[in-house]
Amino acid sequence: MASSLRRYGRRAVSMCRTRKPAFSTSCDDTSLLPQSGTSINLFSAINQALHIALETDSRAYVFGEDVSFGGVFRCTTGLADRFGKHRVFNTPLCEQGIVGFGVGLAAMGNRAIAEIQFADYIYPAFDQIVNEAAKFRYRSGNQFNCGGLTIRAPYGAVGHGGHYHSQSPEAFFCHVPGIKVVIPRSPQQAKGLLLSCIRDSNPIVFFEPKWLYRLAVEEVPEHDYMLPLSEAEVIREGSDITLVGWGAQLSIMEEACLDAEKDGISCELIDLKTLIPWDKETVEASVRKTGRLLISHEAPVTGGFGAEISASIVERCFLRLEAPVARICGLDTPFPLVFETFYLPTKNKILDAIKSTVNY
Amino acid sequence: MALSRIASSSSRSHLIKPLTTALSLRRPISSLSSTDDTTTLTFETSVPFTSHRCDPPSRTVETTPKELLSFFRDMALMRRMEIAADSLYKAKLIRGFCHLYDGQEAVAVGMEAAITKKDCIITAYRDHCIFLGRGGTLLEAFAELMGRKGGCSKGKGGSMHFYKKEGGFYGGHGIVGAQVPLGCGLAFAQKYSKDENVTFALYGDGAANQGQLFEALNMAALWDLPAIFVCENNHYGMGTAEWRAAKSPAYYKRGDYVPGLKVDGMDAFAVKQACKFAKEHALKNGPIILEMDTYRYHGHSMSDPGSTYRSRDEISGVRQERDPVERIRKLILSHELATEKELKDFEKEVRKEVDEAIAKAKESPMPDPSELFTNVYVKGFGVEAYGADRKEVRAVLP
Numbered sequence: 001m002a003s004s005l006r007r008y009g010r011r012a013v014s015m016c017r018t019r020k021p022a023f024s025t026s027c028d029d030t031s032l033l034p035q036s037g038t039s040i041n042l043f044s045a046i047n048q049a050l051h052i053a054l055e056t057d058s059r060a061y062v063f064g065e066d067v068s069f070g071g072v073f074r075c076t077t078g079l080a081d082r083f084g085k086h087r088v089f090n091t092p093l094c095e096q097g098i099v100g101f102g103v104g105l106a107a108m109g110n111r112a113i114a115e116i117q118f119a120d121y122i123y124p125a126f127d128q129i130v131n132e133a134a135k136f137r138y139r140s141g142n143q144f145n146c147g148g149l150t151i152r153a154p155y156g157a158v159g160h161g162g163h164y165h166s167q168s169p170e171a172f173f174c175h176v177p178g179i180k181v182v183i184p185r186s187p188q189q190a191k192g193l194l195l196s197c198i199r200d201s202n203p204i205v206f207f208e209p210k211w212l213y214r215l216a217v218e219e220v221p222e223h224d225y226m227l228p229l230s231e232a233e234v235i236r237e238g239s240d241i242t243l244v245g246w247g248a249q250l251s252i253m254e255e256a257c258l259d260a261e262k263d264g265i266s267c268e269l270i271d272l273k274t275l276i277p278w279d280k281e282t283v284e285a286s287v288r289k290t291g292r293l294l295i296s297h298e299a300p301v302t303g304g305f306g307a308e309i310s311a312s313i314v315e316r317c318f319l320r321l322e323a324p325v326a327r328i329c330g331l332d333t334p335f336p337l338v339f340e341t342f343y344l345p346t347k348n349k350i351l352d353a354i355k356s357t358v359n360y
Numbered sequence: 361m362a363l364s365r366i367a368s369s370s371s372r373s374h375l376i377k378p379l380t381t382a383l384s385l386r387r388p389i390s391s392l393s394s395t396d397d398t399t400t401l402t403f404e405t406s407v408p409f410t411s412h413r414c415d416p417p418s419r420t421v422e423t424t425p426k427e428l429l430s431f432f433r434d435m436a437l438m439r440r441m442e443i444a445a446d447s448l449y450k451a452k453l454i455r456g457f458c459h460l461y462d463g464q465e466a467v468a469v470g471m472e473a474a475i476t477k478k479d480c481i482i483t484a485y486r487d488h489c490i491f492l493g494r495g496g497t498l499l500e501a502f503a504e505l506m507g508r509k510g511g512c513s514k515g516k517g518g519s520m521h522f523y524k525k526e527g528g529f530y531g532g533h534g535i536v537g538a539q540v541p542l543g544c545g546l547a548f549a550q551k552y553s554k555d556e557n558v559t560f561a562l563y564g565d566g567a568a569n570q571g572q573l574f575e576a577l578n579m580a581a582l583w584d585l586p587a588i589f590v591c592e593n594n595h596y597g598m599g600t601a602e603w604r605a606a607k608s609p610a611y612y613k614r615g616d617y618v619p620g621l622k623v624d625g626m627d628a629f630a631v632k633q634a635c636k637f638a639k640e641h642a643l644k645n646g647p648i649i650l651e652m653d654t655y656r657y658h659g660h661s662m663s664d665p666g667s668t669y670r671s672r673d674e675i676s677g678v679r680q681e682r683d684p685v686e687r688i689r690k691l692i693l694s695h696e697l698a699t700e701k702e703l704k705d706f707e708k709e710v711r712k713e714v715d716e717a718i719a720k721a722k723e724s725p726m727p728d729p730s731e732l733f734t735n736v737y738v739k740g741f742g743v744e745a746y747g748a749d750r751k752e753v754r755a756v757l758p
């Protein structure tokens with residue numbers, strides 16, 4: 001349990017009603033936590049990373065709607081006071097402009113850290129990301145690039161967000177060579193991955209699980225550290241089935257793993273972290289061991305990134321697979337206002353799929 | 361650099377304009393006590409219109425006692441509905457995102473008084489009162505807010521997505537600015553069918569900075585569309601004051617080649633006069649911008665207390681000096697069309713009406729779970745709920 005605490009952080013009790021806390025029994029056992037660093041939530045971890053990014057690189061800038069006031073989710077609190085209004089500033093309400101501006105700023109050798117208030121509002125900037133940012137290096141024969149660009153956006157379900165405060169648009173961006181897509185699962189991960197993204201020489205879309213901003217709490221080292229991109233992590237070892245996910249969905253999957261264990265099923269859980277370019281080797285090695293694969297994400301199942309993982313693993317492990325690859329994902333409907341839990345890939349749906357895949 | 365500009369102290373006085381001008385009324389010729397339909401009341405709008413590339417309409421407005429009283433009633437009802445929605449939200453009966461309109465009622469009421477239900481209105485997420493203005497009922501509104509079957513979008517839209525097709529209300533849009541080009545499409549269809557109707561496309565001062573707006577203005581002007589761009593300038597886009605986000609907060613001028621009019625959006629009669637003028641203009645000459653100078657009393661949405669980026673003085677100043685409901689109350693009293701007590705009783709009735717609607721809305725059931733899968737496509741093609749065994753299409757999940 002100690003290891004799982006480090007992986008996701010503690011979940012607040014208030015979460016029990018909507019999402020069951022996976023680690024409720026051990027939550028209070030702080031003696032199990034690592035000794036360095038302080039216990040903080042996910043938005044504070046993002047905030048720390050941004051402070052460090054601006055502190056360590058005088059050519060780093062943070063901008064977006066209301067960011068100099070701290071932003072909707074408080075991720076940019078204190079930055080404008082500390083680094084000044086010329087490095088941390090509000091933009092008008094114009095996503096296409098925000099990202100286009102960021103591409104230009106980054107092309108001049110700066111670290112442009114743009115915030116899109118909700119991932120649902122990234123679509124007006126889709127053209128800038130897909131056509132301008134992603135292909136700048138390629139089409140200029142490497143004369144220009146916008147590698148310093150990082151676009152942060154909160155994504156995913158939040159309980160009652162409805163159509164335009166809940167979407168998970170990661171798959172759209174995974175279809176675009178030239179950008180990277182990264183999603184953290186916990187405060188510790190968020191800090192290290194975000195710093196890596198900001199300092200990476202490629203444009204990156206960094207989706208933050210907004211459900212966990214306040215709810216996920218864990219020990220986060222105070223110092224400057226980076227976590228590698230394009231490296232998946234086996235966060236729970238098992239022998240019967242491999243589960244692959246990212247972001248907020250991992251904690252739901254972990255709950256299913258724990259329940260499956262009670263039925264004698266040993267699950268291996270992998271956090272993909274970087275969706276493109278993704279770490280096929282780690283997933284392949286795991287599936288070679290377990291012979292079964294389940295992928296889970298909140299975005300609708302059809303055309304979701306789970307489809308890509310499934311296809312790749314079938315190509316690589318066809319003869320080793322003992323059951324069809326299972327995808328437990330959002331339904332093929334718009335993200336609904338009512339019946340959110342029907343739409344979502346909940347623990348029970350995953351658990352059912354684990355069982356039927358293992359007993360196939 | 362605009363970023364380092366400090367809020368000027370004059371911004372307060374800029375928002376607050378005295379109500380007193382409205383009270384310098386010319387007494388109607390007919391006797392005050394006779395309130396039949398033929399009585400005409402004449403007075404001036406709070407402030408003159410400011411125009412861009414057009415001659416402004418006259419400040420002098422005519423009305424009837426009946427209209428005056430109906431404005432009072434409609435606005436009091438809207439106000440009460442929004443206050444009640446606030447309580448329902450706090451009681452967790454309304455969940456998710458909810459944006460209230462109180463303070464801006466004169467825009468909805470004045471606009472409606474100038475047009476017909478064959479004209480179209482399209483707006484963003486701050487849509488409750490526009491919906492009422494279009495003939496929507498309190499019951500449909502509250503049921504939608506609480507996500508019930510009886511709601512105007514069958515409980516599938518919620519606060520941000522009210523619609524009413526028969527009333528020419530194209531809704532309720534979540535993506536800031538996205539509704540404005542849609543308005544051009546509506547206006548094009550209207551122009552094509554030659555039945556002399558227009559579209560009012562509403563957007564906020566924050567939305568005014570979206571690129572889509574300028575694309576829409578160009579199309580509308582290029583094709584002489586009967587489109588009226590209504591900027592509801594409540595001076596804030598979430599926590600951002602207009603001057604922090606716009607190089608020119610003179611939104612009525614920002615169409616450049618498109619004429620514009622700046623209107624006191626707290627004066628329902630000024631709004632009515634402007635909308636009447638705009639409709640005539642649009643049918644003859646194509647698009648026009650109406651900048652409605654207005655104010656939202658509540659925070660942006662329910663999670664915003666609305667007091668961190670503006671002073672309490674500013675809010676209470678607007679309430680005291682420019683409140684749209686109070687303006688009408690004063691007009692009614694000064695014309696002796698009703699007594700203070702009668703108006704108070706009127707408000708009590710409105711309150712009761714709202715409470716009854718809420719009680720009824722609470723009885724409305726939740727939508728059927730199968731509604732999760734309807735209306736994605738015309739027949740629900742392609743919509744499948746995979747059970748864990750991946751064989752079934754299921755509507756009701758465990």
Ligand SMILES: Cc1ncc(C[n+]2csc(CCOP(=O)(O)OP(=O)(O)O)c2C)c(N)n1
Pocket residue numbers: 065093095117121124486534535536563564565566567568594596597598660
């Ligand atoms: C494309 C897009 N970006 C951001 C948002 C988040 N957002 C919702 S409302 C709003 C402020 C809009 O202000 P304004 O246009 O002035 O309208 P008001 O809320 O004042 O009525 C913002 C930033 C959104 N809904 N859509």
Ligand SMILES: [Mg+2]
Pocket residue numbers: 564565566592593594595596597598
């Ligand atoms: Mg506004």
